Amino acid sequence: MEMGRVIGSLTATQKDGQLEGLVLRLLQPVDADDCPVGEIVVATDSIGADEGQLVFYVTAYEAVIPLRKQPALTDATIIGIIDSMNIPSDGN
Amino acid sequence: MEMGRVIGSLTATQKDGQLEGLVLRLLQPVDADDCPVGEIVVATDSIGADEGQLVFYVTAYEAVIPLRKQPALTDATIIGIIDSMNIPSDGN
Amino acid sequence: MEMGRVIGSLTATQKDGQLEGLVLRLLQPVDADDCPVGEIVVATDSIGADEGQLVFYVTAYEAVIPLRKQPALTDATIIGIIDSMNIPSDGN
């Protein structure tokens, strides 16, 4: 899984019917220092993350699992809100 | 999912029979400021996006879902047209 | 899907038995200006592309579909020869 910060959401009137009712979050992937890395991801959300929160998300085929239906039209889903990263100073 | 701008289409007379009848869009992936990032993607389209429109698309295995047949010969499909990105100024 | 130019082929006497009879093409991924981007890909071929031709190819799980057998030992397959890219000047 990867870490990202929720920076906003997408509005899309014209979209595939399978996306009806799903929130589309905009995620900025971040590193362990919370610095942006790589490009923004459009993600579905199984836990109700808010804007500004640090989260982790699953990609590819596994992203459909949290939506509790098969098939589900997504390749990235937020699955947890990060309380803290525990990195001992001698761990790196 | 990722965001991209539809910049054109492909013409291909000689192609796998499973692609007959499918429009092949050329997508330039873009970031939140609509700047190009990475290389052009050839994508199928489940919603009828036009050239110049900002869209989001799904990749990998999930790309076959919108085409309503299994198996479907694609690894990238446009699934929505972006009306707006809602990014609060304190969200990043 | 991605675009590439066929630059040659591979000869491999010692290989997995499932590859017997399959042509292994060397593809140089290219951008919309036909400039090389990224590393060479070894791809199977469902349409009989020749060296020098501009093609598009599908990757990952979908690459097995054109070979009409399951499972098929490939993660990249050429599925069409590009006649032209239609990119309106105001489309980018």
Add this chain to the structure above:
Amino acid sequence: MEMGRVIGSLTATQKDGQLEGLVLRLLQPVDADDCPVGEIVVATDSIGADEGQLVFYVTAYEAVIPLRKQPALTDATIIGIIDSMNIPSDGN
């Protein structure tokens, strides 16, 4: 598979129910000289790796296999602790 060093773990109270009971490790991918490459990965763990250990991990769909349940909500799982890399001096 890729190599990484376990640098810590994640604490996440609010997460998808399928993650209950799973340890979420923070992995820094490394090269053959143990130098960091690329961004930190959040991984599940099938073998009980400790912080500071050099491990290898599997990604994408295969990451669900070690967890012995289907479906499993992960796209990266630690599957071995590296004792040594055996690289003959004439092998590169």
Add this chain to the structure above:
Amino acid sequence: MEMGRVIGSLTATQKDGQLEGLVLRLLQPVDADDCPVGEIVVATDSIGADEGQLVFYVTAYEAVIPLRKQPALTDATIIGIIDSMNIPSDGN
């Protein structure tokens, strides 16, 4: 598929039980000029490649196929030894 050179192997006493009996090769991905590109990959091997040999390998889901069991715990497998790359001088 991608090309790589076998530069060594991994020793791992503590690993997932499904890896028992499998050789874990260290692969340096290379380009058409045999120059290193990208990071080292840990791969299983279906053909018995030796250190120093130039090979090609399949990734992701298809990597499990050569191991002749399902599921198989790998996301990269060597499937052929390259005798030669045939690249006509006008092909690029």
